[in-house]
Amino acid sequence: MSDPAAAIPQDLQALLAQVTVLVVTYNSSHCVAALARGLCALPHVIVVDNASQDDTCAAVQTQLPAATLLRLPGNRGYGVANNEGLARVRTPYALLLNPDCLITPAEVAALVAAACTWDQATLMVPQLVDGAGRKQVNYSWPRHAWRARTGAADGPLNVGYACAAVMLINLPRLKATLAEGAGFDPRFFLYYEDEDLCLRVFQRHGQILVLPQVEVVHFSRGSVRGARPWRAEYWRGFHHAQSKIRFVDKHFGAQAGRQARHRLMGSACLNVLARALLLSPKHLARAWGRLRGIWQLGAAAAT
Numbered sequence: 001m002s003d004p005a006a007a008i009p010q011d012l013q014a015l016l017a018q019v020t021v022l023v024v025t026y027n028s029s030h031c032v033a034a035l036a037r038g039l040c041a042l043p044h045v046i047v048v049d050n051a052s053q054d055d056t057c058a059a060v061q062t063q064l065p066a067a068t069l070l071r072l073p074g075n076r077g078y079g080v081a082n083n084e085g086l087a088r089v090r091t092p093y094a095l096l097l098n099p100d101c102l103i104t105p106a107e108v109a110a111l112v113a114a115a116c117t118w119d120q121a122t123l124m125v126p127q128l129v130d131g132a133g134r135k136q137v138n139y140s141w142p143r144h145a146w147r148a149r150t151g152a153a154d155g156p157l158n159v160g161y162a163c164a165a166v167m168l169i170n171l172p173r174l175k176a177t178l179a180e181g182a183g184f185d186p187r188f189f190l191y192y193e194d195e196d197l198c199l200r201v202f203q204r205h206g207q208i209l210v211l212p213q214v215e216v217v218h219f220s221r222g223s224v225r226g227a228r229p230w231r232a233e234y235w236r237g238f239h240h241a242q243s244k245i246r247f248v249d250k251h252f253g254a255q256a257g258r259q260a261r262h263r264l265m266g267s268a269c270l271n272v273l274a275r276a277l278l279l280s281p282k283h284l285a286r287a288w289g290r291l292r293g294i295w296q297l298g299a300a301a302a303t
Contacts, residue, residue, distance in 0.1 A: 004041035020044035031099040032059035079184030079193035122206035126214035138163035164194035192243035237289030
């Protein structure tokens with residue numbers, strides 16, 4: 001069997017040797033084949049599986065046999081799974097990669113080359129595009145202070161927030177910037193964990209760099225599939241609402257967190273009613289999840 005890495009030029013191999021690609025999966029077997037085409041030639045790949053209930057692990061072992069597969073005993077959330085993987089990285093750079101992204105070795109190498117040039121940057125991201133090549137909103141100034149816009153950068157740009165769907169981390173720089181907090185906050189099960197990380201880096205004057213010359217395809221919300229799609233939508237709504245409130249509470253205080261919870265509770269009730277009247281099962285499941293997430297968080301705070 002031929003070695004996939006043999007087809008990669010020597011200069012790119014030297015760059016790829018400096019980075020570990022870290023993928024967190026959960027019921028993502030449908031993504032593995034496309035993902036493997038871009039990663040099979042890379043020397044350092046870690047897949048952390050959050051107790052998938054499909055054949056994700058078997059697909060990884062078959063199609064990415066050289067990757068390190070870490071099976072967690074339960075679904076502990078996106079941030080915790082990434083922290084588990086980051087603890088095993090031995091290269092200076094780690095590339096966080098959602099399983100619903102398509103990336104090539106050349107694009108990975110381009111990110112590492114830019115990181116070597118801009119060695120003061122802590123976090124670096126490409127421009128994300130959808131399957132049709134349209135630019136996605138994956139960076140902005142801190143989103144609580146500035147309306148998110150994207151697509152205007154024509155060269156490396158410092159920002160305050162960047163989406164972690166594809167994110168290159170300069171690990172020594174991250175540790176120097178955040179010290180003992182160099183990772184995701186485990187209180188964010190899903191959503192807002194990347195916003196929290198970026199805000200902490202930004203507040204400590206770390207650089208978050210967008211590299212618009214590198215474009216990576218991201219099929220948004222395409223990483224999870226199961227027999228009950230409405231259930232996935234429910235949990236998306238549930239965790240998004242809870243994480244948003246936790247983010248406000250953490251960064252702006254308990255009173256602001258309570259106000260956010262009350263405001264979101266009102267909008268969630270109206271949303272559930274509207275989705276029920278419009279007979280939209282998918283959106284109703286997500287709206288119901290948001291309402292239940294807010295309610296549960298409020299009940300926990302009251303005890």
